[in-house]
Amino acid sequence: xxxLASERRKVIVDPFFxxxxxxxxxxxxxxxxxxxxxxxxxxxxxPLAEFTASLPDAFAVVTGGWRYGDVLDDAPNLRAILTVSGxxxxxxxxxxxxxxxxxxxxxxxxxxxxVAEMAVALALACGRDLVAEDRAxxxxxxxxxxxxxxxxxxxxxxxxxxxVGFGNIGRRLRELLEPFGCEIRAYDxxxxxxxxxxxxxEPSGLPQLLETSQVVxxxxxxxxxxxxxxxxELLQLLRPDAVLVLVSRAHVVDFDALTxxxxxxxxxxxxxxxxxxxxxREHPIRGASRxxxxxxxxxxxxxxxxxxGSRVVDDLEAIVQGLPPRRLQxxxxxxxxxxxxxxxxxxx
Numbered sequence: 001x002x003x004l005a006s007e008r009r010k011v012i013v014d015p016f017f018x019x020x021x022x023x024x025x026x027x028x029x030x031x032x033x034x035x036x037x038x039x040x041x042x043x044x045x046x047p048l049a050e051f052t053a054s055l056p057d058a059f060a061v062v063t064g065g066w067r068y069g070d071v072l073d074d075a076p077n078l079r080a081i082l083t084v085s086g087x088x089x090x091x092x093x094x095x096x097x098x099x100x101x102x103x104x105x106x107x108x109x110x111x112x113x114x115v116a117e118m119a120v121a122l123a124l125a126c127g128r129d130l131v132a133e134d135r136a137x138x139x140x141x142x143x144x145x146x147x148x149x150x151x152x153x154x155x156x157x158x159x160x161x162x163x164v165g166f167g168n169i170g171r172r173l174r175e176l177l178e179p180f181g182c183e184i185r186a187y188d189x190x191x192x193x194x195x196x197x198x199x200x201x202e203p204s205g206l207p208q209l210l211e212t213s214q215v216v217x218x219x220x221x222x223x224x225x226x227x228x229x230x231x232x233e234l235l236q237l238l239r240p241d242a243v244l245v246l247v248s249r250a251h252v253v254d255f256d257a258l259t260x261x262x263x264x265x266x267x268x269x270x271x272x273x274x275x276x277x278x279x280x281r282e283h284p285i286r287g288a289s290r291x292x293x294x295x296x297x298x299x300x301x302x303x304x305x306x307x308x309g310s311r312v313v314d315d316l317e318a319i320v321q322g323l324p325p326r327r328l329q330x331x332x333x334x335x336x337x338x339x340x341x342x343x344x345x346x347x348x
Contacts, residue, residue, distance in 0.1 A: 007060035105328035111299035122270035162213030165220030232257035
């Protein structure tokens with residue numbers, strides 16, 4: 001039942017760095033306005049003074065990140081913080097949120113399908129050398145029916161695959177890989193072996209996974225503990241015919257070592273994320289013939305962005321009705337404070 005105007009809860013909607021149209025379709029925005037009273041709801045960042053003045057009456061905040069400072073004690077009615085980005089804001093006082101019963105929710109699940117689909121595309125493009133062949137055809141340098149040019153390419157069908165991290169993206173990627181008949185191993189220290197087995201993947205140590213996998217998908221969330229988790233020593237365990245697909249964050253990989261090893265021809269790589277973005281014009285990875293490079297676009301499709309709005313509205317409706325939110329990702333005490341925000345492009 002739609003609440004009466006006088007009964008609607010006030011929700012600050014300040015999605016910057018995203019625009020309102022990025023996140024909400026007209027239908028979803030109309031639905032949101034029927035459920036709650038929207039405060040602000042503009043593309044520009046909400047001025048701090050206006051935010052502070054509105055916070056005491058706010059039931060929830062929809063935001064692109066927590067840039068408001070230590071103001072939770074001034075929000076007696078606040079019950080939820082919903083972020084339209086792919087992670088939890090590290091600036092938040094999570095202990096205070098948990099003590100106050102303020103749910104912190106991330107839009108990360110909205111990107112899972114898009115990133116998983118892109119990961120498969122990158123693996124295929126890299127494994128079959130599609131980008132180099134495209135360039136050769138455009139330059140009239142193609143080699144039709146030349147078997148020598150295919151010696152380093154390989155099928156994905158039936159190959160051993162490794163996941164470094166098994167969260168939202170990993171679960172969707174496992175579904176996409178089912179028709180390929182791949183044996184999938186996963187390394188994720190946040191999950192138990194029993195859980196991984198129940199999800200249809202084989203738990204594995206990291207060295208074994210790297211040594212045995214034809215394709216390695218790097219899907220791990222950046223944390224305080226996993227910076228350069230894939231060190232030079234571990235990257236050197238990859239098979240010469242392996243493809244490394246990096247679509248989560250460059251934080252997880254020793255990127256200098258990755259660049260040097262790919263340039264040296266040790267293995268192939270498909271990369272969507274970088275230590276700094278935009279990538280330096282002179283960065284040597286730009287010249288790696290055995291790499292397929294994408295400018296952090298794995299999740300950047302219209303459907304994924306509008307999925308954010310759909311999930312935000314769904315969960316706000318649930319919370320208003322006194323029900324638990326199920327569509328966004330809830331911050332958990334064991335994990336939220338370990339999340340690290342890495343590179344992020346903010347539009348001018």
